[in-house]
Amino acid sequence: MSKKTKHNQQTPIDLVTDFYSQKKLDLDQIVRAKKASIQSVVNYSLAPYSGNFGFDQKKHLLNRTMVGLCRRHLDDLENLNLQSALDLILTPELFDEPVNNYYHQLTSDEYEELYNNQDVPAGDPFINRPYANNSSAELEQFGHERYTAIVSWVNQRIYKQNTSIHWKLFVFLHNLVPTRCFDLGHKAAFLYIKLLFEACFGSYKEFIYQVTLDPSMLDFLNLALSQKETPDENYAREIQELFTVGKRPFAKFTEKDVREIARALVGWTYDYEKLVFSEGTQSYVNFEDYNHDVGDKAFSSFYNNQTIKGKSGVDGQQELQEVVDMLFRTEESGVYLCRRLYQFFVYPVLTPEIESQIITPLAQVFRDNDHSLVAVLRVLLGSEHFYDAAIPNSIIKPPIDYNMGMLKELEITTGHRSYWDGNEVQYEKFNPNHPAFLEQEIDKTTLSYNLFGQSLHWSSYSQGMQLFTPPNVSGWPAFYQEPVYDMFWINSSTIKSRKQAAHWFRWGVWLYSYEDQGVNLKYDLHTYLSSYRNPADFEDFLDEFNQRLCGAAISESTVQMLKNELLGNLSDMHWEEYITAFLDNPTKDNLSSIQWRFDNVLFLIFELSVYHIH
């Protein structure tokens, strides 16, 4: 057999080239080869950051901990030092539940006719209501309206998030331990979302125990259908490989370990009837002891040759806790989790320096603090390393950050509604007594349902990351796929979708539209411009935008191009006059001379590559 030919070895000259160097490598070598990708990092210390905690540092911290940076988050940190900022950011948020915001799509009568079950009134929560146990049951629990209501509720909470890391952590956990939670219907999806939300500030180990018994997880990774004669290995493999100790060869669990865990867990299932047809959201989990393997389970040296004694009857349930304990007794579990946290919040590429000086000590913090993700983040986000000049703006924004960033920055929900009466568009601001706007409720619900439930959800999908539909149990490739990582978000298809998302601000979002009426929502230009230090001067406006929201400088030639696009034939002086007049007196006429120009340019700025990194 001929000797293996080595592929050409590239001398790493930049990040991209180095990514693709091909050698026959073991894991250490891969990590070493990637060293060049962070050649400019100077500081690998986890010691508390003692440098200047100024605008740039605050922007960086918020970029990584908020889902979409915007002005109000920056304002919240304005007078805070690092520790106070971390206190604020590491504060949990409140949880509530989705409500009926779909009644304009489907009235109560229509709901009852379609689903053979009584609906809840407009604005009321529905998740605890039982589904009717009849022929329409399947239809109802997978009904599109409530699906959209739940999605829109999550998106709205993210949009409205306090200056807290909570929802960002939710996204982290959803990517790390994903399910297609709507596969079992609305209630199961809600239970999964609630579990994740409540786990963010708790013990990750405890979370792993609980998520094993989450109905959508029991379904997604087949544990619910496992049979003791030949136990299904899917969950047993992934709980190790993806959720706790990591992949081989780093973690040295064996195929037999996979089989033994499968044997220890078989018997757990969920009660489908209870889940769907009963009231409330209590536990739907069952342990079928007759389907449990009661033999002893012997594990490999990776798990210290431990044996879990087989137990029969209800005692068999204890084996799950023993498995979880065993997994978290490994050194690898702490290291694996801290790596995932680092890759998500700081930078995707790990080098030997990062492993030894950052990941290893963080793993100890993780263990010392009952497996708390937040304890690790407090150290990491307050460290010298985190504020090293090489780290900020080095990651391409995931779709959800990109979309939310634009919506939040432009404060879209307080935007400018215009009403289409079949003939002419009339602005709410200029005709507040128009009959269409007296029905304020229509406006509110279509905003929440259409924008947050549909447009945003489908835009995320086309950009490659739709919440609650992960491509597989590994989560989204951008968060783990070597060597491209976050560059995965950008390909010839998704770059077009990002452009389209920015279009919302050019043409506005149609909250609803029929032949003879419709409501179009646009950001409020007056409010937005007023928040700038010198809005009448376009170049100054652009400079402020750039500083606050972009990852690098916009080149002079692009500044001029945008300015030409904006002004057309107008002189600088004329533009200044128009803006000033509008800011003083926001009449329809004053708006009309600047609106379309500004819209064009604003969406071009959101297209610039410097807006896509954080």
Add this chain to the structure above:
Amino acid sequence: MKRRSFLHKLSHAAAAPIVLPSILQSALAQNAGSFLSNTNEPGRILVLIKLEGGNDGLNTIIPLNQLSELNAARPHVMLPDESIINLGRSSLGLHPELTGFKNLFDEQRLKIIQNVGYEQPDFSHFRSMDIWQSASDYDEFINSGWIGRYLEGEHPNWPTTYPNENYPDPLSIELGGGSSILFTGNQSFTSYLTTNPGGFHEDVLFDQNANYPDDNVGVKLRYIDLVKHQSNEYASTVKSAYEQATPTHEYEESDFGEQFDIMTRLILGGLNTRIYMVTLGGFDTHDTQVDLSDHTKGEHAFLMKELNDKVLTFFQNLDEAGKSDDVLCMTFSEFGRTIVSNGSRGTDHGTAAPLFIFGNRVNPEIIGENPVIPKGVRWEDKLTPEFDYRSIYATVIDQWLRPNESKSESILGRTFDQFELLRSDNDGDQWILFPNPVNDVITIGVPKSISSFHYQIYDLNGRLHNNGNATVNPSKIFRISANNLKMGYYLASIRHQNGNEVLKFYKD
């Protein structure tokens, strides 16, 4: 003297050994079909069909000589005996939904390779799919895909000077899913992704005069701008092609059907992209692979029908447009599934599985032995791979994409044994030897008119190594072992009823 006559024969060949492959090349080039050096003209297309999740080979191609063993081993998923379509060859049957495959097989347009896998199989989806796509050993971590490397090898200036006059069309197109490692090269992504090529298009803006720094940030920004530039350029090219033609035979609506529909329109519309990939997901049938009451129905049956119908319709459309000669399709999956089924009416991750190649001119010979169910088969017993999956890749590269240029070694890292991909229905009397360089086995493609010959294998010192008489079977290929040969150049001297032939090769 022997040596003199040997030299005399050499002089006919008229080339120094160092230039070895070129003689073979020029002789064969005329007969190898178009493998054009630019995409201004039509040429051979390769369609990769990714089956995501691990296809259950044993329920796809069923060894009919082991029905009782199969029923004993996998009762929860086994198909009823009478439902299996008899392939009519090698005691093999097809899943009941694969009626189209049967037609294609009868038309000699389907080639089946059994037991494809690799040494020390990995049972993780992600790792195994990475292995298949990167063409690595089980213990190698290669971060690029074989198609990516192939395309970069063909296009050393990719991506910066593309598109250009000679290559106006995307080098490859992915239709299902996001950028996969398969198309990742050493420098960049090599594929263009599209889900709605006919839709409204407006260029994406990028800073043409950006002067980004040489750090982490700059690298990301340069990458984004590069993708924008290409996206803009290719979008309009692809859109024009898309709008040219409508497939006569419609694809039944599904995500997979949509992918095939777009691909068909692009090919019929004259786009000269050479490589496409479509993806069908859902093969990870740990449970409910079949319906309880009827094993011919269920998740796997649904997928078999999708695959069957779309491939069949694809060829119908290509036939009608007169383009099917130029297209070769190949399935691949990260692994097969367990022999023994599990109690949830499913199967778990396995090892080897069959692979399918579709094309007008494929050699219809079924490659590989029927899988054998071990006696007293247990849960942990898995099928043994007979062929390394890279043999398929090597064959496709060296016999379809770049015939006789022997590019596969540099792309795959070493040579792999190949099989004859295409029927050797040559117009002239051409002898073909492959692969070259040779590994363990020399395969000789024999002209139609020859039924027997005598061969002698000499090194360049004139020493005889192997010799023998060959009787040629109807497949018109003959294999000679090369195990005893040391590294170096050799000549295969052939004497046949119509004269002589000398074929040169290099042993690795």
